[in-house]
Amino acid sequence: MQTVETGGKAAVRQHLIGRLTDAGLSRPKGMTADQLAAMQGRLVGALAYMDPENLMTLAEGVMDMAAGPLRNQWPSEVIVRNAAHALQRPPFEQPRIVSSWLASVEGPQAEAGGWLVPLYRFLRRAGRPPMPYDMRLMREEAGHDSRQLTLIRERVAAGSASDEDRAWLVAWQRDEAEARRIVRDGATRRATGDGQSPSEGQSTGDAA
Incomplete structure (x- = not known):
């Protein structure tokens, strides 16, 4: 039986990371492949609370915010997180x-x-x-x-x-x-x- 956490992370990998990778988003200039993978890993953990429908909407929004002269590069982690929070706020976490x-x-x-x-x-x-x-x-x-x-x-x-x-x-x-x-x-x-x-x-x- 999958845990909520595993299911949430799997949904981020499928509906956000996978969707954007399939769409052709590449790493920005100056970012190594390892750095891109690390950023994607942080996003997987940080956005695991999101519903699949909102993750799909987020992926479409991130494509519209793509960076670079050809608009085909990943935007910054901050931009992705801010867009995610605008769609669905994280659950309350006790300080x-x-x-x-x-x-x-x-x-x-x-x-x-x-x-x-x-x-x-x-x-x-x-x-x-x-x-x-x-x-x-x-x-x-x-x-x-x-x-x-x-x-x-x-x-x-x-x-x-x-x-x-x-x-x-x-x-x-x-x-x-x-x-x-x-x-x-x-x-x-x-x-x-x-x-x-x-x-x-x-x-x-x-x-x-």
Whole structure:
């Protein structure tokens, strides 16, 4: 059985790389055959998320953007990627800092302080380390979340919770579970000596 990744890459090779090769696109002046192959390999990996129909449309568009005096050379990788993103945006990818920061000593500190979910959501949204001002806002958000959790759970117990209440609770619990999983994974790696977190030594956990 093919995996999604294998199927996606196969579709890029067939509907984009293969189509453009069959159409006669050649490597640009100054680019070696190995460099062209490497660029095509990067495109295969980067565009594996695209639907076959969009890949076919992309191939036709790339032919219209062909470079060189005879308009028969591959355009740059950036041009191809930009055209691909215009047709179909890549799926959301969680910023790497979410896992690296929560898996460091920062994660357990946030969990102990009761603001793990606000920290997780901030990192996912901002994609950067929090500053002292951000930390204050997250602690305020944690207080609001705590009150909201108590209120909604009381409504659920009383049978008076609205659909909006239940949706908020499900989203919060989902984010809490994911954040705690990352924290546990980080604690396990530290316990086994599997490297040092990039944020150790620059803790913000005590910022006010």
